[in-house]
Amino acid sequence: MYHPLDALFDFQRALEARLDSDWLRGATGGTGAFPPINVFQQGDNLVAILEIPGVDKGDLEIQVKDRAIRVSGKKTFAYPDGVSLHRRERLTGTFDRTLTVPMQIDADGIKAEYRDGVLALFIPRAEADKPRTVAIS
Amino acid sequence: MSPQELQVQQKREVEKKQESTVPTRTFLPTADIYEAENALTVVLEMPGVDKSNVDINVESGVLSIEGRLDFSKYEGMQPVYTEYNIGTYRRSFTLSNKIDQDKISAEMKDGVLTLVLPKAEEAKPRRISVG
Numbered sequence: 001m002y003h004p005l006d007a008l009f010d011f012q013r014a015l016e017a018r019l020d021s022d023w024l025r026g027a028t029g030g031t032g033a034f035p036p037i038n039v040f041q042q043g044d045n046l047v048a049i050l051e052i053p054g055v056d057k058g059d060l061e062i063q064v065k066d067r068a069i070r071v072s073g074k075k076t077f078a079y080p081d082g083v084s085l086h087r088r089e090r091l092t093g094t095f096d097r098t099l100t101v102p103m104q105i106d107a108d109g110i111k112a113e114y115r116d117g118v119l120a121l122f123i124p125r126a127e128a129d130k131p132r133t134v135a136i137s
Numbered sequence: 138m139s140p141q142e143l144q145v146q147q148k149r150e151v152e153k154k155q156e157s158t159v160p161t162r163t164f165l166p167t168a169d170i171y172e173a174e175n176a177l178t179v180v181l182e183m184p185g186v187d188k189s190n191v192d193i194n195v196e197s198g199v200l201s202i203e204g205r206l207d208f209s210k211y212e213g214m215q216p217v218y219t220e221y222n223i224g225t226y227r228r229s230f231t232l233s234n235k236i237d238q239d240k241i242s243a244e245m246k247d248g249v250l251t252l253v254l255p256k257a258e259e260a261k262p263r264r265i266s267v268g
Contacts, residue, residue: 005159008208012162012224018216034143036221040214047214051221053167053182053248075143079171083178087170090182093141117184117248 034095035071035119044130046123048099053117054090060114062121064107069121072096104129145220151227162224166204166250170230177234179252183226188245193252195238201229202250 015038035050050071052060060073074094079085104126111122151163166181179200183191186204194201204226235257242253 003159004208005161008224009159009161011208011211012222014216015219015222018219019222033145033220036145037218038216038220039218040211041217042214046217051184051248053184055247057247079169080173083171083173085169085171087168089146089167090169090180091141091143091146093143095143116187116245117182 033097035097037097037099039099039101042122044125046101046103046105046125048121048123050119050121051117052095052119055117057114060119062112064105064110066107067103067105068098068100069110069123070096070098071119071121148221162222163227164222164224165228166202166226168228172234175256177232177236177254177256179230179254181226181228181250181252182248183250184248185223186226186245186248186250188243191243191245191250193241193243195232195236195241195254198232199229200232200236200252200254201227202252203227204250 035052038049040047040049048069052073052075054077055073055075059076060071063070063072072095074092076092077090101123106124106126109124113120113122146167149165151165153163166183168182169178169180171178179202181202181204183204185206187207190205190207192201192203206223206225208223232254234254236254237257240255244251
């Protein structure tokens with residue numbers, strides 16, 4: 001019997017194995033390394049998943065140019081007046097990161113979903129970029 | 138003050154007291170805690186956790202929070218480049234105040250859980266007479 005926890009463990013190991021792989025060849029430009037990005041292959045297409053908890057959807061901007069996808073925005077929150085702060089680990093500030101993917105993409109077909117502080121970018125591979133099977137005559 | 142550039146906060150893994158049979162990774166959510174006259178507020182970042190997958194428990198003066206990911210969303214995806222790992226979030230705090238457990242309120246927005254824990258009225262001193 002295959003337990004769901006085993007599946008999670010295997011997936012966590014797969015993520016670990018790809019940690020800072022050279023697949024992007026250093027093509028994640030921008031200022032600072034926030035937010036962290038994971039990139040997955042799903043069939044022919046790519047899915048980039050970014051963790052940005054506490055960022056309001058309205059403070060998020062996504063731009064696409066050629067093979068580059070730029071995600072920028074800000075994270076703001078305030079503490080109520082007159083409280084005593086016991087623990088402060090969360091950070092506020094701005095971010096700006098560009099992901100350049102090593103393949104031609106269909107820029108108009110990119111979809112973005114933001115849910116529970118996680119941004120998912122669905123990036124379709126351009127038709128022209130897909131390999132063709134050559135028939136032998 | 139000009140806004141600061143955000144830096145990546147490496148996820149901290151939970152140090153377990155007991156080992157689990159399946160050695161999955163568990164992470165500590167980033168937290169803010171502040172206190173007002175009537176209540177204690179705990180704010181936790183748990184990106185990817187839906188509000189239906191959050192457990193909050195107060196027992197013997199310890200507040201425990203667990204957030205689970207819907208890991209099925211990753212089905213059919215092969216990682217090609219990764220910068221972070223994912224897993225269950227778990228964290229607990231020893232409370233120094235008595236909390237009115239029935240009045241704890243929780244709100245989840247953009248992967249951030251805000252818990253408001255109202256302080257209980259202190260138990261009044263009792264006189265015990267020797268019969």
